[in-house]
Amino acid sequence: MYCLTFHHRHRGLVDALYLPHVLAEGRATIVRNRQRRLFTNNPSSLWSGYYGRTWSHVKLEHPSTFATLGMEPGKKQSIIDDLEMFRDGKDYYASIGKAWKRGYLLFGPPGTGKSTMIAAMANYLDYDIYDLELTAVKNNTELRRIFIETTGKSIIVVEDIDCSIDLTGKRKTKEKDKGSKKKKTTLPTPAGGREDEDSKVTLSGLLNFIDGLWSTCGGERIIVFTTNHKEKLDPALIRRGRMNSHIEMSYACFESFKVLAKNYLHIADHELFHEIRQLLGEVDMSPADVAENLMPKSKNRDVDACLRKLIKALKQAKEEALAKALVGTDDKEETQGDDDSNSSEEEGHDKK
Numbered sequence: 001m002y003c004l005t006f007h008h009r010h011r012g013l014v015d016a017l018y019l020p021h022v023l024a025e026g027r028a029t030i031v032r033n034r035q036r037r038l039f040t041n042n043p044s045s046l047w048s049g050y051y052g053r054t055w056s057h058v059k060l061e062h063p064s065t066f067a068t069l070g071m072e073p074g075k076k077q078s079i080i081d082d083l084e085m086f087r088d089g090k091d092y093y094a095s096i097g098k099a100w101k102r103g104y105l106l107f108g109p110p111g112t113g114k115s116t117m118i119a120a121m122a123n124y125l126d127y128d129i130y131d132l133e134l135t136a137v138k139n140n141t142e143l144r145r146i147f148i149e150t151t152g153k154s155i156i157v158v159e160d161i162d163c164s165i166d167l168t169g170k171r172k173t174k175e176k177d178k179g180s181k182k183k184k185t186t187l188p189t190p191a192g193g194r195e196d197e198d199s200k201v202t203l204s205g206l207l208n209f210i211d212g213l214w215s216t217c218g219g220e221r222i223i224v225f226t227t228n229h230k231e232k233l234d235p236a237l238i239r240r241g242r243m244n245s246h247i248e249m250s251y252a253c254f255e256s257f258k259v260l261a262k263n264y265l266h267i268a269d270h271e272l273f274h275e276i277r278q279l280l281g282e283v284d285m286s287p288a289d290v291a292e293n294l295m296p297k298s299k300n301r302d303v304d305a306c307l308r309k310l311i312k313a314l315k316q317a318k319e320e321a322l323a324k325a326l327v328g329t330d331d332k333e334e335t336q337g338d339d340d341s342n343s344s345e346e347e348g349h350d351k352k
């Protein structure tokens with residue numbers, strides 16, 4: 001127990017400013033010092049019994065931060081501002097009558113940093129991460145229970161949402177999506193029949209999960225969906241208000257390369273940067289590929305060799321893209337040629 005002594009004429013100052021400041025700092029310190037966790041949902045067969053749990057967790061020790069995330073600086077800053085606004089917005093959300101939650105849709109090609117961004121968000125906010133594997137959830141009832149057992153100050157993540165469930169709006173039979181990383185769970189739409197609703201996770205179940213129940217579960221939760229194919233998602237799922245912010249993670253630009261060069265090679269400038277800047281303007285390469293090329297192969301980091309390796313890879317990618325484009329043009333011409341010969345043949349027939 002602490003005793004605070006002060007002159008009575010400072011009473012107003014102490015009540016209005018000093019004590020709230022001490023309390024806020026104390027809470028912030030507790031949050032800063034708490035061990036953050038990465039949760040994954042268990043299949044429902046493991047929920048009952050003495051050790052039964054809906055979620056299992058490990059320590060969250062991902063080192064990614066916004067400082068090490070390669071991204072156009074203005075865009076990065078606006079995401080940080082948005083997160084800060086959310087974290088400090090308890091009273092604001094209450095004043096506008098909205099649940100204290102925010103949804104982010106991260107979309108872009110593989111290896112552009114979607115998972116890395118989630119880790120950076122969690123580290124920035126000091127939040128836990130709940131990695132929700134939808135394919136392990138049998139139906140809406142399970143989804144509800146899983147959600148209720150999440151805590152505040154957390155980011156709930158559904159990665160590759162287009163691969164996890166079928167959100168095309170059509171009822172489908174079980175099928176394997178050959179191009180997808182994950183096996184799809186077949187889903188009926190909100191209009192789906194009762195038997196399906198009892199045995200499957202539905203789009204409406206997922207929508208409830210996002211906004212309906214949310215309001216009853218206390219606040220300070222962020223939900224993040226990631227996808228490589230934004231166009232495949234049902235508009236209802238990603239409409240503004242549900243997914244408040246749509247963030248495109250794109251191929252490496254010169255600015256993101258500079259962050260990676262600083263991370264991997266500890267350099268801020270180099271005579272080869274000019275050439276790399278030019279090539280990055282011409283070639284699409286994911287930050288993951290750029291990072292892989294920049295990674296030194298031995299302890300005595302040879303900066304020149306790493307940068308030249310990247311230049312070589314960029315040139316190769318450029319040649320491949322050119323070759324592909326040429327094949328595309330040839331194919332087109334061939335088809336056109338076929339069409340032409342067909343039409344002349346037809347004309348010939350007509351003439352006959």
Ligand SMILES: Nc1ncnc2c1ncn2[C@@H]1O[C@H](COP(=O)(O)OP(=O)(O)OP(=O)(O)O)[C@@H](O)[C@H]1O
Nearest residue numbers: 068069070109110111112113114115116287288291
């Ligand atoms: N923007 C970035 N900044 C820094 N590192 C990045 C970035 N993008 C990718 N990386 C590096 O590439 C690796 C793979 O990236 P990550 O898993 O975040 O990509 P992703 O977009 O989630 O890919 P996928 O769509 O295949 O899941 C990361 O471990 C990280 O080292």
